[in-house]
Amino acid sequence: MNAKAVKSLAGDISLVENDSPKAETLLDAAWKAGKHAYRIGITGPPGAGKSTLVNCLAAEFSNAGKHTAVISVDPSSPFTGGAILGDRIRMNALSSRDNVYIRSMATRGSLGGLSMKTHDVCDILDGNDFDIILIETVGVGQIELDIAQAADVTLTVLVPESGDDIQAMKAGIMEITDIFVVNKSDRHGAEAMVLNLRSLTKLRRNYSTLPWEQPVIKTVATEEIGIDIVLDKLEQFEVMLKKHDNWESIRNERMKRKVLQLINETLSDSFWTKERKKYLNNELRLSEQTGKSPFRIAENLLSSLRNT
Ligand SMILES: Nc1nc2c(ncn2[C@@H]2O[C@H](COP(=O)(O)OP(=O)(O)OP(=O)(O)O)[C@@H](O)[C@H]2O)c(=O)[nH]1
Ligand SMILES: [Mg+2]
Known part of the structure; x- marks a missing residue:
């Protein structure tokens, strides 16, 4: 993307974020043009290495010639561009690439408002010809469930010490996760964590018609170890969704949710x-x-x- 295109896209996204009257026209056009991007949600506890992993994944997608967008959604920060300094430095190297676009989103009003905006921003990106949209969110309760609905696949990043996190997030996390990553597996306890997760995945999520078992992958994101396996699994998941018509049904479901949301808002406002x-x-x-x-x-x- 040249500087002009980036600026125009950034402007469009801001209009959507700010509920500008022009947003509707932009979203209309985006819905018409879009629907082909693969939307990848990345969630997990604070500091698990989500940004480091997203950075590796985005670099690989970009190397493969894919037009890649990264949205980091920070529900805890009231500021736009809430990314921490380390994130910024790493991401800067990435954003200088022609086919990568990076954007942070932060809470302005309610968490619900943030997740709705995230959906809209994904639609704008999709309409702007992105192939891959990576959405990073800190797992702090409801928000990751909402973000999971914006994604085609959800990757949960844990670390060897995440036992308590799993207890706290248990039901929710099993429901939304398609791929588990045990990052920082250079640290003690990674193998035990993998076994723990494998036994949980046996009991939990029911994909009914989809032939998928949640994989548990060990990574060391800082050394780019295990990234290739994560990419493989992401690709397998996409192929499977398309083969089993879930790609379409996920998009229909998303469209239906949007229609319901708009009707609810309009009725409520006029009531x-x-x-x-x-x-x-x-x-x-x-x-x-x-x-x-x-x-x-x-x-x-x-x-x-x-x-x-
Ligand atoms: N030892 C080790 N450290 C890692 C690994 N991956 C990331 N880190 C470090 O962990 C810290 C947090 O990494 P981030 O990628 O910022 O984690 P995050 O999940 O995005 O953090 P938040 O967005 O703040 O929730 C950084 O200092 C990373 O360098 C890893 O595989 N091994
Ligand atoms: Mg981060």
């Missing part, structure tokens, strides 16, 4: 007139005296909808 807000506040204030339940209050509000 909450000044009068209805006032009515609600009044009922809340008087609830001690009236003893009305939320069901009765909602019913009254909705009845006003039926009468109009």
Whole structure:
């Protein structure tokens, strides 16, 4: 990408992030043009080596001639460009490449808002002819589940000491992970961690129609060890999705979610007139005296909808 193209893309993404009235036109065009990028989510606890790994993967995709985007989503930072200094330095080397684009996104309002924006930004990138979109998020609860919905494949990065993290994230992590990576496997306990994860993956996620078992891969991202295996598995997963028609159904599901979201937002916005807000506040204030339940209050509000 030349400097002009990068600037124009960055501008488009900012319009989407800021809910500009122009965003809708951009997203319309993106939906029309896009749908071919492979969206790869990378999640895991703080400091697990996600950025280091993403950096290795992005470099390999770029070497293979793929137009590659990296979005780092930082739910803990209220600043845009929340990437830490080390990330920046490493990423700078990468972003000077012609076929790589890097963008950080940070929380401005709610986490829900951030993940919706992430979906939109992925759509913009897809519409701009990217082949690969890597999305890095710190695993801090709900957010990685939301981000997983934006991705075609989710890679969870753990380290030999992640036993407690697995306990804390257990159900969620098994549900969303397609590929496990035990990074920092130059450190003690990597093998035990791999065995632990393998036994868990046997019990957990049910891919039903998909012939896939969650692989557990050891890496040392700082020395680029194991990266080739991660790339192989990512490619196998993509081939499998396409072969079993899941590629299409993931995109349809994404489209459906977007439509539902837009309908919900529009209905909700038009419903909450000044009068209805006032009515609600009044009922809340008087609830001690009236003893009305939320069901009765909602019913009254909705009845006003039926009468109009
Ligand atoms: N020993 C060892 N250190 C590693 C490895 N991979 C990454 N690191 C180091 O771990 C630290 C954190 O790496 P990052 O890639 O920034 O981790 P992260 O998961 O992106 O961190 P956050 O985005 O802050 O959650 C850095 O100092 C890396 O150099 C590895 O395989 N082995
Ligand atoms: Mg990082």
